Amino acid sequence: MDSRHVDTWKEMIYPALKSKQEELEMLGYEQATPEGVWKCLCVKIWNGEPEKRLHEIVQDIFHLKSSVYLSYLTIQSYENDDLAASIEALIGNSPDNG
Known part of the structure; x- marks a missing residue:
């Protein structure tokens, strides 16, 4: 098979993503999704x-290790917290709230 941009394979390899998601769920990562596995990769x-x-x-x-997935989730959590804090700061400092 030829090399292609990874996005072109996504639909074809969905069963493998689903299998990895199920494996991660068995390891305690209940929030795992095929899309989350894809984004982590x-x-x-x-x-x-x-x-x-x-x-x-x-x-x-x-071959995706659960430790790599955990690292990805941790970084995403920090980024989401930063985003939430930024939004809260903007909303809290808006002229309408004063």
Whole structure:
């Protein structure tokens, strides 16, 4: 098979993403979703969205360690907290609230 942009393989490899999600759920990551696994791979493993072969993507999915997924979730949590704090600061300091 040829190399393609990873996004072009996403629909085809959904069963592998679902399998990884189920594995992560069994390990206690109940919030895991196939989309979350995909995003984790894009950020932590692929550093963006490179071109890869189908077997390479499936291999990356099945080799994704729970510690890498936890690291991804932790970073996302911090980023979401920062966003929430920024929004709260903006809303709290708006002229309408004074």
